[in-house]
Amino acid sequence: MSTSLNSPYHHGNLRQALLEAALIILQRDGEAGLGLRDIARAVGVSPAAPYRHFDSRAALLEALAVTGFQRFTAAMEDVAASPVPDKMMLMGKTYVLFALENANLFRLMFSAELKREGRPGLRMAADAAFDTLRHVSGGDVQAGRIAALAAWARVHGLAVLLLDGQIAIRAGEDTEALIAEVIGHL
């Protein structure tokens, strides 16, 4: 099969094209449905082509999680730059809505399996996200550790319980309003 005639990918940044295709497949099918061959097919390159950029499926998953943390950090920087007075409320809502809108990416970002591999790129991206959270919540590095962990646990728990369908949303209830109420209560 020709890669130049029928494919959506022609030239330029193959790595970026592979990542974008992988993000779409991840969001649609979940991590289990994600293989380097499927991504090659989606981009319209040979099955071997992805290996020029990702030496394994684990390397691809790491790159996706890093992309997730970069988007997450950008969303939190928007909160930091926002003129709203209650930044903690906006940060919490942004965190939970990011999780709900990027469900499988969020699960991958916080995957225990990926974390256990201890990949430096992922650790750096996660640390940068956590630093931004801490900056927005206004804590200094030393004294603020417990406060930051407490704030993180709150919003992460709400995100996970909603993602996993554990919190029953009542008929006619607005999820975003419920999120605001729960965060406001904290």
Add this chain to the structure above:
Amino acid sequence: MSTSLNSPYHHGNLRQALLEAALIILQRDGEAGLGLRDIARAVGVSPAAPYRHFDSRAALLEALAVTGFQRFTAAMEDVAASPVPDKMMLMGKTYVLFALENANLFRLMFSAELKREGRPGLRMAADAAFDTLRHVSGGDVQAGRIAALAAWARVHGLAVLLLDGQIAIRAGEDTEALIAEVIGHL
């Protein structure tokens, strides 16, 4: 292979024996390592024997999750009966330590896949656990919903972040003390 000569299981409550073997395998190998054949082998009965009690792997997983919620509810009832003044702190610590000590069982109890199947037995066991949480936290059913969700999100988030290795425990740091500090801050 004879089931009566070489097996640890001879007579009595086969369902209970299967569940106990399954809990051990679940805790050791995780949900992915759990099959009805392996459990039959562990108990020393024929591969078909588990089907007398569980018509599918999903039915076995549900029974395990129900067992988990029953143990969890019992732990929360101990908190309710305890004479300590700060029940919310004890409840939070009990929740997080239950998760850490029963990692794979806790993951199964809150599994999105199992939840999606909507099995009535699991829903009842989870509702009973949640009612106990609400009772301990002192909220009445109507006014207390947001407060209960907020308290739940806090401790669930801390449990999940610790389980998934996302919170860095510092060298020499005591996990239980860190849990108490984070819950105390909330």
